Amino acid sequence: MSECKTIAICNQKGGVGKTTTAVNLGAGLVRSGRRVLLVDCDPQGDLTQSLGYQADELDRSLGSLMYLATQDSMPSVKDTILHHEEGMDVLPSNLDLSSMESQLVNAMSREKLLSLLLRDVKKDYDYILLDCSPSLGMITINALTAADSVIIPVQTQYLPAKGMTQLLRSINMVRTHTNEHLKIGGIVMTLVDGRTNLAKEVISTIRTNYGMSIRIFDAQIPVAVKAAEAAKEGKSIFSYDANSRPALAYEKLTKEVIKDAERERKHNKAAVTR
Numbered sequence: 670m671s672e673c674k675t676i677a678i679c680n681q682k683g684g685v686g687k688t689t690t691a692v693n694l695g696a697g698l699v700r701s702g703r704r705v706l707l708v709d710c711d712p713q714g715d716l717t718q719s720l721g722y723q724a725d726e727l728d729r730s731l732g733s734l735m736y737l738a739t740q741d742s743m744p745s746v747k748d749t750i751l752h753h754e755e756g757m758d759v760l761p762s763n764l765d766l767s768s769m770e771s772q773l774v775n776a777m778s779r780e781k782l783l784s785l786l787l788r789d790v791k792k793d794y795d796y797i798l799l800d801c802s803p804s805l806g807m808i809t810i811n812a813l814t815a816a817d818s819v820i821i822p823v824q825t826q827y828l829p830a831k832g833m834t835q836l837l838r839s840i841n842m843v844r845t846h847t848n849e850h851l852k853i854g855g856i857v858m859t860l861v862d863g864r865t866n867l868a869k870e871v872i873s874t875i876r877t878n879y880g881m882s883i884r885i886f887d888a889q890i891p892v893a894v895k896a897a898e899a900a901k902e903g904k905s906i907f908s909y910d911a912n913s914r915p916a917l918a919y920e921k922l923t924k925e926v927i928k929d930a931e932r933e934r935k936h937n938k939a940a941v942t943r
Contacts, residue, residue, distance in 0.1 A: 683803035686859035696905030697923030709762035711802035721903020732765030818854035855884035888922035
């Protein structure tokens with residue numbers, strides 16, 4: 670059995686730091702000696718572009734792979750993977766993926782197409798991070814079906830209660846129908862400005878409403894222009910400014926994710942030997 674950990678970075682609201690979290694958590698894991706594949710599951714291709722690739726110039730992408738898979742072809746995932754200079758591998762995306770929403774309606778095993786595509790490459794990685802689009806459409810359902818767990822970035826600049834309820838309902842739907850083993854890895858607070866009362870109120874609300882049942886990471890990602898500057902340069906925050914506040918926060922998050930994964934692996938091995 671592969672010990673690769675597949676994590677979906679998901680929230681149906683845009684602008685909460687999903688892509689920034691996927692990129693910098695991936696880079697943090699690489700810096701910790703892990704082999705990482707980042708998968709861009711958003712037709713806008715934000716992850717692809719934030720790592721310096723021109724999404725609209727790519728001959729192959731996740732969208733083209735999924736299309737070939739619906740045509741009973743056996744596409745080569747490895748030939749589509751890009752190798753970033755910081756050590757992460759990237760399965761890129763562009764607008765080709767947007768057409769798959771409608772095409773998947775009549776496809777066989779439509780919710781499991783991404784799982785099938787990733788099956789042959791999981792042995793090459795310790796972590797696969799799926800950067801989801803800000804919607805709960807068929808591509809996001811594919812990502813949740815392929816994932817072992819979900820990390821939910823929550824922006825502390827608005828009250829997210831209604832959106833969280835919708836997302837948790839979707840996660841439960843996936844558990845019921847396509848991935849009974851899906852877990853919520855945790856909530857990570859993003860775009861945190863600790864000086865404002867609103868940020869404090871959001872953090873307090875999340876901890877009160879969800880803290881008893883969902884892991885809330887200790888790491889809090891601060892609002893900072895450097896994270897946006899890093900993406901513009903096609904770099905992670907570690908490569909752009911390793912001593913910045915966002916870099917230190919993502920380093921802390923990385924350590925928490927690794928610790929959780931190692932604890933889970935030990936638990937699973939102990940369960941097998943009983």
